[in-house]
């Protein structure tokens with residue numbers, strides 16, 4: 354672990370794992386700062402996941418307008434991201450971020 | 460850190476979309492179940508003890524949450540009913556066969572009898588074969604119509620006259636929006652009803668999760684670690700519903716109460732709509748039966764139940780220039796009996 358990256362755990366559920374080669378849980382090292390020097394937040398993480406980890410070409414199934422697509426629930430350490438500032442939440446080492454789609458039939 | 464608004468003690472983990480309340484995981488699970496119980500009691504969903512009731516089970520999040528919640532509530536509040544999982548096998552390889560494995564596990568987890576009814580045995584074909592023949596267009600519509608019938612037949616086979624489905628508030632709001640956009644008031648009224656009984660069959664259908672947000676259903680499944688299946692059907696969903704769904708999710712983002720507000724609007728419209736005439740009668744050449752069944756190719760009509768022949772327009776008078784049709788309209792407002800309407804159509 355270097356100081357330039359933050360270790361975080363990503364979890365995917367509700368069908369989103371299919372966009373990531375069926376991986377439901379993995380660890381990543383996220384750059385601490387964005388290109389513009391801002392602290393890495395959820396919106397940055399979403400872009401990072403699309404660029405470096407998504408195996409599917411349908412990026413819009415996950416990301417729209419620079420953030421998570423409406424209908425995808427985000428839990429930051431098992432709490433609703435709305436309690437944590439949503440896309441603006443700045444990631445901390447060892448955070449677990451769960452993305453779960455509510456869009457699939459039931 | 461936010462503290463739970465209910466127990467004032469634990470860390471809040473959930474914001475409730477209906478009222479913005481910040482609550483902890485335990486209080487959320489409790490209040491979710493309590494609200495389903497309230498829906499059941501207020502609407503008298505289980506009027507008689509000893510009744511056997513089918514849960515339409517797809518293996519997806521909604522029906523899995525429904526089965527899990529009902530099992531817990533039946534034990535806690537002693538409804539005295541027996542639940543049977545009823546699944547439909549549409550014959551869609553790589554989708555339904557996988558989800559049925561989930562249902563089989565659910566049957567063991569919830570100690571419920573499981574009955575699987577196949578399109579194959581019922582109709583002599585599978586959705587895979589249908590798609591092979593007619594292509595992908597509009598097949599959701601076919602499938603929906605036949606699934607509904609298959610559930611009825613499966614229940615009949617089990618000697619059951621009450622089917623519960625996992626429709627949630629988002630599903631209903633979505634359907635309300637679709638019917639609103641199509642100007643289909645009768646269907647709009649029916650989709651917002653919590654319990655429906657068709658004129659043609661004694662089968663009752665209820666939606667105990669009618670007031671539950673999809674978001675909370677997913678959270679409930681997550682926190683309870685329920686085993687559910689979540690892959691989109693290989694035959695992608697109908698575009699119109701997809702649009703209504705995206706619209707709803709965007710509205711929810713701006714104003715979370717929108718979902719329940721739309722459900723309530725649907726209910727209000729039922730109470731106010733006295734003569735729900737299906738529009739689109741201008742073209743007498745239209746095949747009504749087929750259109751009402753949603754089987755006309757490319758039609759946006761999304762019917763979900765077989766049409767009662769008595770409800771089809773009857774030609775009572777026809778000349779080269781005009782025609783009079785008579786249509787019986789079922790009132791959705793209970794005390795008002797069905798009425799017969801006549802209308803004239805002038806050919807251009």
Ligand SMILES: [Zn+2]
Pocket residue numbers: 463464465466467468469482483484485486487
């Ligand atoms: Zn609490």
